[in-house]
Amino acid sequence: MRIREKTLTILFVLSLVANVFLLVVVLMPADDLSPALSKPEETETLPTATVAPLLPVKVAGNGSAASMQVPVIVQKIEVDRGGPLFYEEVIEEGAMVNVSVEVVPGKGRVLVQTTPLMGMVFQDAANLAVTVAANRSRADLTKSDIIFSIQGPEDISEIDGPSAGALMSVLLLSVLEDFALNESVTVTGTIDENGSIGPVGGILEKAEAAQRGGKTLLILSGENDQMLDYREEIQSFGGLRIVRQRPIIVDSKEFIEEELGIRVKYVNTLDDLLADLRAPAPDRSS
Template sequence: MSGGRVLLVAVLIASLCLNVYLTVTLIQLRSDYRRLEEGFRELAAQNENLTRQVKSLRSLLEVVERQLDYYRNQTIYYSSLIGETGGVSGSLEGRAVVNVVAVKAIPYGFFEVKYEGVALKAEVELREGEGRVLVNTEPRIGIDLQTSSRVAVEVAEKYTGVSLNRTDVIITVRGEEEVEVVDGPSAGLAITAAIIAAITGENLSSSVYATGTINPDGSVGPVGGVAEKAVAAAEKGATMFLVPKGQATIVVYEKKVEEPVPGFKIIRYIPKKVSLQSYLEGLGYHVKVVEVSSIWEAYSLFKPSP
């Protein structure tokens, strides 16, 4: 065999070995790439789940913080709720219905909960009695109205100058289904308006909704879940939505998706301040949002337009 043929055979053998090596390497690289791609997808899914959980926890934290503020204030004033009220005394009879909005908890996936607004009806009935405040729900609604209802009675007495010490106040909250409501005190403003209407014999508008705690001095306190409640009210045909002072502006979380490398997405929710009214308009609802600071400012807005 000539030297040229030997060299050619050697080159062919070397080329074959190199091709085998490159093929094995390519197969290994493709396998590694698939594993990395699967890992990226898993991390992206975990990131989205964690981000969603954080958003849900932020909503719950806002609601709980507002409730803690409310109950802290009631602790300070609680001794005054025993019922020393001046003004006209005697038993009364009356009835009024008002819209109530709250936030309900909904199971979402494994160990996750999301929060949505829910619209309810509250009926206030005045009967001759002993000054008791009775709260019922139909069907079962996990809502705490006892403390806020007692404050509402006191404020209604101050507003009208009428004592209810010989009148029982019966409050019945009605919903379309059994729900677990997480923010009962936020119905205080609406309940107060209904008690006043029952005393005075006035009607309340069926298209006005409100959220806000009520304090013994008649001031309206802040609440959580304003956006969720506003949407629930809008879905029921609200034309006006009353909110505590400073809460006509809300924080919404815009979804932002980033893809630093192909196949790996990072999802973040960026906080952004917007007006509640424009937020509702963006969803196709036309609701007038009005801030109120006290029952004296709010009550006239509950009444039907002339």
């Protein structure tokens, strides 16, 4: 009996000590607790990046479509019959084609509808032009389809190349930002993801096409400031007269303006191009 009484007494004392300890812990201020029981440390809040809101795209009414003529190089195959044999000759010349763009409700696709057919390089240029225009205007095109339509000469089977890329960017921007274009101006030049206007080939042929199309200003990349021309040289050796074409490098602007009578201007960026392709503001003073 005594052993049992001693055991109960020891258990009672231990229980009393435990209750007193718990009471002290509960009443102690949080700052005095051990690290394991103290409140968690405050974490630093990182700054949140500010993103400009995407703009809604106008898909109906005025401003949903735009078009402009652009000079391109086309290839024609001429068949010449010399006796029993046929000879095919590929001739390159400049021509004006009409490029238009339309923004319609859709699924974020870029579609190219062409007459004549367009090559893969041209279609890649259309996709890049859309990316550049959308980034610049911050327009949300995920629920819109961009449709480029190209109408060229009926006797041309196919057109390819990136030289209409700069114009396609401007056409789409004119729709997204709702501004008119100057129809007396045209441009030939590529465009990259940074909005830089790049050089193209066939400058003289394209200038001739622009002049025939009634354009008064041809805009080129600053990298197209020189072009190759050919001057006729005649040499006589006794009774033999030899005529040959000697290639020379000339200033593109000076040569085209003097020979064709159409003005030329160089640009390097999309912003420079927009300044020249926008239609003049209407005169409201009268």
